[in-house]
Amino acid sequence: MPKVWIPRCGDGIRLAEPWTAILLSEHRNVEMYRAAVGLSSVGSRWSKDAMPQRYTVTFLAGAELVFDRVYIRQGADSFASVTFIVKDDADGKLVGQRFWVTVDNANEIEADLTSTGNKLGPFALRSYVTAWQGKADPTVLERAARAKLKRSELANVHAACHEAANVPWPRNSRRSDKRLQVVIDHHNAIVQAAMPAALIRRDAEHAKASAKATAWNNDKKSVRLLGEQTVRRASDEEVRCGIERRMMQGYNGKNSAWTPVATRKLSDGVTERDMLCLNTWIAPAGAKYICDLGWTVTTNAEGAVSSIRPFAGK
Numbered sequence: 180m181p182k183v184w185i186p187r188c189g190d191g192i193r194l195a196e197p198w199t200a201i202l203l204s205e206h207r208n209v210e211m212y213r214a215a216v217g218l219s220s221v222g223s224r225w226s227k228d229a230m231p232q233r234y235t236v237t238f239l240a241g242a243e244l245v246f247d248r249v250y251i252r253q254g255a256d257s258f259a260s261v262t263f264i265v266k267d268d269a270d271g272k273l274v275g276q277r278f279w280v281t282v283d284n285a286n287e288i289e290a291d292l293t294s295t296g297n298k299l300g301p302f303a304l305r306s307y308v309t310a311w312q313g314k315a316d317p318t319v320l321e322r323a324a325r326a327k328l329k330r331s332e333l334a335n336v337h338a339a340c341h342e343a344a345n346v347p348w349p350r351n352s353r354r355s356d357k358r359l360q361v362v363i364d365h366h367n368a369i370v371q372a373a374m375p376a377a378l379i380r381r382d383a384e385h386a387k388a389s390a391k392a393t394a395w396n397n398d399k400k401s402v403r404l405l406g407e408q409t410v411r412r413a414s415d416e417e418v419r420c421g422i423e424r425r426m427m428q429g430y431n432g433k434n435s436a437w438t439p440v441a442t443r444k445l446s447d448g449v450t451e452r453d454m455l456c457l458n459t460w461i462a463p464a465g466a467k468y469i470c471d472l473g474w475t476v477t478t479n480a481e482g483a484v485s486s487i488r489p490f491a492g493k
Contacts, residue, residue: 184292186246191266191294193243200263201284202234207262211236211278236273243267244290245297247277261285266297266307274311275304332450332482337435339476339484340454344426365472365489366426369456372470373422377461378415384460385412422469426456437473448480453490 186192202208210220212230238244248262262279298306313320343362347355356363392408395401413421428436441453455473458466475490 186249186292187295188246188248188299189295189297190292191243191245191297192288192290193267193293194238194240194288194290196289197237197239198242198288198290199235199237200278200280202230202236202278202280204230204232204234205279208234208278211265211273211276214273214276236278238265239269241267242269243293244288245294245299247299248279251282264297264299264303264307266294267311271308271311275307277301277304328482332478333439335482335484336439336452336454336476336478337437339487340437340456340474341427341435343474343487344423346423361489362487365474368489369426369470369472370419370422372472373461374415374419376466376470377418377422380460381413381418385410422461425459425461425469440473449485450478452476452478455490 202212206229209229212234213220215234215236243266245264245266246261247264248260250261251259259282260279261282262277265273265276265278268274309319309323313323343358343366345358346366358366388410392410395408425436428434436457436459437454438457439452440455443451445451453473453475455468455471458469461469471491473490475488476484477486477488479485
């Protein structure tokens with residue numbers, strides 16, 4: 180009697196016999212279908228005409244698939260499905276593609292478990308393609324490793340800048356400020372340097388909004404239908420908090436407001452980066468940074484932050 184095996188998401192299997200996957204017309208199968216027939220990606224622009232109602236793809240023995248999602252639920256048999264990611268195939272054309280089939284179709288597979296803990300989700304395509312290309316050209320994996328280290332290093336640098344702006348909140352709380360005094364003093368200097376331009380911008384926007392409100396209130400019909408408009412002017416403290424929030428945006432290095440304006444490679448793999456905070460509404464329109472004060476962040480060869488010190492001037 181054959182054994183019952185329930186896979187975990189991330190388990191990889193290698194086909195022992197050819198298997199034909201039946202792709203049904205649904206947005207999660209469109210990219211797989213287009214890759215199979217040699218068409219370009221459509222991204223999120225999906226329609227019912229993007230693929231046939233039914234399309235088959237045959238995988239040869241030796242192809243490797245990863246379980247990405249298994250959906251089985253009582254009372255929802257018509258939705259029972261298994262989602263796979265192609266980890267390896269004969270020519271690499273489908274590597275990284277994600278698709279789903281019915282459970283009945285998946286039960287036709289004859290395969291052996293080969294790996295566990297594989298990457299999952301719709302954004303894993305690049306990592307699978309890189310791994311497949313690296314089998315033929317090891318330099319691909321070396322370049323990918325260097326790029327990954329650089330991304331991790333930049334994320335650490337951004338996190339250090341965010342931590343320098345991490346003011347305990349609320350201000351009158353008893354929470355201790357764990358930042359060094361030199362960091363606190365320079366953080367306050369950055370805020371003070373950005374304040375004059377931010378206040379000018381606030382006053383200009385308030386005047387513009389007040390003019391619109393005045394014009395609205397002079398229109399008796401509009402006032403009668405929807406009432407009068409009032410415009411509130413942000414306080415200086417609110418402007419200051421807005422500057423600090425800007426310096427904290429993108430915590431952990433994701434979409435960070437901080438950007439390097441200069442990078443220096445030193446000995447033993449040490450790197451220094453001068454970081455400034457990008458402007459949104461804080462400084463006058465057209466200004467790229469909130470001010471010319473920032474941080475010089477030093478990282479070691481492993482990409483970890485070793486020091487952070489004040490930086491003045493671009």
